[in-house]
Amino acid sequence: xxRRTFLIYASLGSVVSTLNTLLTKTSSGVGQESxxxxxxxxxxxxxxRFVNVYAFGKLVSGKxxxxxxxxxxxxxxxxAIDTVGQQGGGTIYIPRGYYQVAPPNxxxxxxxxxxxxxxxxxxxxxxxxKTIIESRGxxxxxxxxxxxxxxxxxxxxxxxxxxxxxxxxxxxELHGGINGFTGDREWPANPKTGDGWDVSHKGIxxxxxxxxxxxxxxxxxxxxxxxxxxxxxxxxxxxLTISNTKLANSNASMLSLDANLTVTKCQFSQTANxxxxxxxxxxxKSYYFDECIFKxxxxxxxxxxxxxFSSGRKVTITNCNFYNSPTGICPFGGxxxxxxxxxxxFDVSNVLFTSGVNRDIEFYQNEIYGKREPVTTASLFGELxxxxxxxxxxxxxxxxxLVGCIFYYADLKNIVxxxxxxxxxxxxxxxxxxxxxxxxxINNEYINVQRRDRQGSYLLWWRQEIPYMVTPKCEELVxxxxxxxxxxxxxxxxxxxxxxxxxxVTGGSFKSQVKLPQNSATIQCQSDRFLRGQGEEVxxxxxxxxxxxxxxF
Numbered sequence: 001x002x003r004r005t006f007l008i009y010a011s012l013g014s015v016v017s018t019l020n021t022l023l024t025k026t027s028s029g030v031g032q033e034s035x036x037x038x039x040x041x042x043x044x045x046x047x048x049r050f051v052n053v054y055a056f057g058k059l060v061s062g063k064x065x066x067x068x069x070x071x072x073x074x075x076x077x078x079x080a081i082d083t084v085g086q087q088g089g090g091t092i093y094i095p096r097g098y099y100q101v102a103p104p105n106x107x108x109x110x111x112x113x114x115x116x117x118x119x120x121x122x123x124x125x126x127x128x129x130k131t132i133i134e135s136r137g138x139x140x141x142x143x144x145x146x147x148x149x150x151x152x153x154x155x156x157x158x159x160x161x162x163x164x165x166x167x168x169x170x171x172x173e174l175h176g177g178i179n180g181f182t183g184d185r186e187w188p189a190n191p192k193t194g195d196g197w198d199v200s201h202k203g204i205x206x207x208x209x210x211x212x213x214x215x216x217x218x219x220x221x222x223x224x225x226x227x228x229x230x231x232x233x234x235x236x237x238x239x240l241t242i243s244n245t246k247l248a249n250s251n252a253s254m255l256s257l258d259a260n261l262t263v264t265k266c267q268f269s270q271t272a273n274x275x276x277x278x279x280x281x282x283x284x285k286s287y288y289f290d291e292c293i294f295k296x297x298x299x300x301x302x303x304x305x306x307x308x309f310s311s312g313r314k315v316t317i318t319n320c321n322f323y324n325s326p327t328g329i330c331p332f333g334g335x336x337x338x339x340x341x342x343x344x345x346f347d348v349s350n351v352l353f354t355s356g357v358n359r360d361i362e363f364y365q366n367e368i369y370g371k372r373e374p375v376t377t378a379s380l381f382g383e384l385x386x387x388x389x390x391x392x393x394x395x396x397x398x399x400x401x402l403v404g405c406i407f408y409y410a411d412l413k414n415i416v417x418x419x420x421x422x423x424x425x426x427x428x429x430x431x432x433x434x435x436x437x438x439x440x441x442i443n444n445e446y447i448n449v450q451r452r453d454r455q456g457s458y459l460l461w462w463r464q465e466i467p468y469m470v471t472p473k474c475e476e477l478v479x480x481x482x483x484x485x486x487x488x489x490x491x492x493x494x495x496x497x498x499x500x501x502x503x504x505v506t507g508g509s510f511k512s513q514v515k516l517p518q519n520s521a522t523i524q525c526q527s528d529r530f531l532r533g534q535g536e537e538v539x540x541x542x543x544x545x546x547x548x549x550x551x552x553f
Contacts, residue, residue: 049090056080061097063134070136074101077114077133081121089120094133094172096126102136103149110208111200112153119165123152125172128221128246135203137177137224139194146189148201151176151225156210156236163211163238170218174203180224181249183298185272189226197252197273198226206232206240206257213238215259223248232257235282242266253277253303260285267293274300275325280307280335286314297325301348305356307334315339322348324373331358333382338362347371352378352389359385363392370397370424377422380408380415380439389417396424402450404429406474408439415439417474423447427456428474440498441475451478457507460488460514467491467520472503479507479514479531487530489515491522492540492549499544502552509533516540516551525551 053059057076060069077094084090103111113135116123125131135151151174156164182195189196203222206212215237222229222245229247232240237259244265247254251272255263258279268275275294278287287304294302301322304315314337321344322328328348329340333356344367345351351368352361361384368377377394380387394405406417406428413436417428427449428441451457457478458470462485470477471493481488492503508514508531516529516538529538529551540549 049084049087051080051084051090051092053077053080053092053094056083059094059097059099061099063098063100065100070100070102071104073099074104074113077101081114081116081118081123085116085118085121089118089166091122091124094123094125094131096130098132098134100134100177106140106142106147106149110153110205111147111149112151112205113149114152115155116152116167117155117164119167121166122168122170123172124168124170127171128173128219131172132175133172134175134177135225137201139189139198139201141191144191146191146194146196146198146200148178148198148226150200150202150205150227151222152203153205154207154212154215156207156212158210160211160236163213163236164207165213165215165238167212167214168216168218169204169220170216171220173221173223175223176201176203176225176249178224178226179249180226180229180251181270181272182226182251183272185251185299194226195251196226199252200227201225202227202231202252203229203247204231206230206237206259209234209236211236211238215240217242217245219244221246221248224250226251228252228256229254230257231255232259234258238285258282258285262288262290263292264288264290265292267295269293269295271297272299273297274303274330276302276304278304280304280310280313280315283310284312285310287316289317290319292320293323294320294325295323297327299326301325301327301330301353303327303330303332304335304338305330305332307336309334309336309359313337318342320344322346322351324348326350327353329353329363330355331361332356333358336360339364341365343367345369345375347373348375349373350376350379352380354378354380354384355382357383359387361387363387363389365390366392368392368394370395370400372397372400374400374403375425376403376407377405377420378407378417380406380412381410383411384415385413387415389415390419392420394420394422394425398424402426404455405449406439407431409434411435412439413437416442417444418442419444421445421447422449424449426450426452427476429455430473434496436496437498438496438501440501442502444475446476451476460490469493471495472505475501475503477503477505477507479505481508481512481514483512486511487513487515489517489520491517491520494522494542494547494549497542497544499542501542503540503542503549504537505531505540506537507531507533508536522547523549
């Protein structure tokens with residue numbers, strides 16, 4: 001260990017001295033084997049090259065807004081990164097303080113305050129709230145476009161076989177230098193006001209259409225950028241791990257990239273666009289979110305969109321909490337192989353919200369709560385196939401209007417909704433025409449629900465054609481005879497139902513009965529069944545091959 005490295009460790013509270021004492025001090029009863037093990041442990045614990053950024057120049061702490069101080073801070077940090085990078089890599093430590101930085105040149109492509117352009121680099125601070133780097137927040141207009149500059153750029157390579165690799169950012173706070181969230185997500189940013197979604201003002205950038213691999217962001221707080229908080233362009237990013245990190249306050253999407261992505265114990269809060277907006281465009285990459293918290297989006301939630309069904313992909317979202325958003329999990333086209341399990345959603349208006357062509361989604365054992373807002377478990381729109389919504393608990397608010405627990409229409413195939421509990425809501429509703437199959441509803445429980453006409457119930461009145469045709473939208477149906485006839489007879493629609501769909505039919509009253517015939521074009525019962533409002537119920541099961549509903553017991 002050279003003198004400079006030793007002094008750096010000494011300045012950090014004698015870490016090296018303490019570790020060296022603990023690991024190499026031996027008693028008379030400890031042999032050479034123990035010493036060798038200690039040496040190995042020491043070499044694994046400490047980085048091969050560790051430098052304090054102060055060794056490369058002075059850093060001035062504080063929000064001075066002085067251009068020469070900002071330029072000097074930027075130059076010192078960049079010099080430390082470049083020097084260590086040229087020597088093969090290592091850790092650059094930025095001590096506790098508040099340091100303003102800015103891009104040295106705003107006219108270059110993607111101007112950035114700090115650039116990491118070497119492998120094996122770790123940029124580390126003393127911790128969130130201790131080492132704070134403030135990037136440029138004020139704006140310029142260049143070629144009639146708003147330009148602020150990004151915070152930290154990790155530059156990739158043009159060679160897929162030799163990507164930029166082994167880069168870590170940890171234990172620091174990156175501030176965008178301005179209130180990043182105004183609620184205006186208009187793109188591009190307005191050159192007259194500087195407001196909106198500013199694509200020149202991203203937090204951490206994993207370059208644009210370049211190759212990177214094994215990138216780690218750990219224990220970092222990135223906030224108040226008008227553009228994406230963490231961004232990567234194109235399909236060239238390999239492994240990316242984000243842990244113990246907070247992303248907050250942006251007019252843009254907070255995390256936007258395609259990578260082999262693992263996100264654990266992170267927090268996303270206050271966005272004008274989306275918490276996540278990822279495009280699954282390259283094969284053999286997966287998205288994994290575990291134990292994350294998502295709060296306060298005014299537009300969209302966790303969006304997986306514009307994909308192309310690349311092979312070997314999977315999206316796992318588990319043990320996360322979601323709060324206050326119009327949508328939760330959003331497959332918006334070209335997305336597949338989702339496992340969404342054991343999450344909790346609070347005041348998320350549409351928890352599973354689909355659009356476009358998507359397939360292979362499992363939504364299991366989640367909890368949905370409406371505290372102040374009406375909530376829907378799933379809005380199934382678009383061209384969808386192979387979706388299972390099972391064993392979830394939905395409880396709407398007692399203080400908000402009731403809405404459907406499930407909405408559906410369009411081109412659906414092999415959709416199963418099974419063993420869920422829906423409480424304080426409306427029953428499932430079909431919002432428009434279907435062009436393929438109906439969802440299969442199995443053993444769902446409906447508690448304190450509202451049944452709208454032609455959805456969960458049918459008001460049968462005198463101007464309708466006879467026999468009265470009803471179309472169940474889920475596995476329960478309540479019929480009410482409001483004609484002047486004492487008894488009316490119904491038939492059941494057979495359009496687009498899956499084989500095995502069961503429907504429990506109840507309703508009627510003593511003076512206005514509803515009859516299910518023993519045999520009609522679409523119904524076959526053991527005998528004529530009458531619903532008199534006395535607790536009578538008839539369970540029917542659809543036989544697709546015979547295109548008929550049969551009574552079952």
